[in-house]
Amino acid sequence: MKKISILLILLFGVMAFSLTGCSNGGTFTEKSYASGANEIEKVMVQASDRELEIGTSEDDQIYVDYFDSEKEYLDITVSENKELVIKLVFNKDWTDYIGTKPSAKYRKIKIRIPDGLISAFSAKTTNENIEVGPLSFTEGVSLNANGGSIVCDRVNVGKTISLTAKNGDIRGTIVGDWDDFSISCTYKKGDCNLPASKEGGDKSLTADCNNGDIDIQFVQ
Secondary structure, three states, X not given: OHHHHHHHHHHHHHHHHHHHOXXXXXXXXXXXXXXXXXXXXXXXXXXXXXXEEEEEOOOOOOEEEEEEOOOEEEEEEEOOOOEEEEEEEEXXXXXXXXXXOOOHHHHEEEEEEXXXXXXXXXXXXXXXXXXXXXXXXXXXXXXEEEOOOXXXXXXXXXXXXXXXXXXXXXXXXXXXXXXXXXXXXXXXXOOEOOOOEEOOOXXXXXXXXXOOOEEEEEEO
């Protein structure tokens, strides 16, 4: 009986080792999306374990570059209210979650948006960063990174910007003056260059960071 138990332990150990020696995301293929003639006013991104890189489109279309597999793929749709929804779908058994992650190049989603033509942009991901380049939005931006940082480079909003990070930093530049924004800021286990609360301004900035630093600068 004791020998059988030892053999079972060894067998399970070998199985575990073989599983952890491979990536279980499937075989990835490079793909792209272009909005074409679709009229889009808002963009929403829902992802996990994906780095999000948001940049500027050179025309009036929205472009998405990414990698798909049979087990991890993007579902891209345009809703009736003219919102482009980009959602990462996992089609996995529980055993597929045992093993190494896919290569970093497969875990990046690049989105290019026409500057000033989209009213609102929201994005949420886990275990990776969100980077937004120089872009203007007539209404607002909402970014949430759980397990990663949020980096803004000259982001310009008409009304609101909301930034939430856990186990990562919130940093970068926002277009405007200090007096343009009312500010609400909370943070734990880190440093912050913003006040906890500031009234006044036609726009609002909300920043919430847990286990990371907040460093936001206002630029013209």
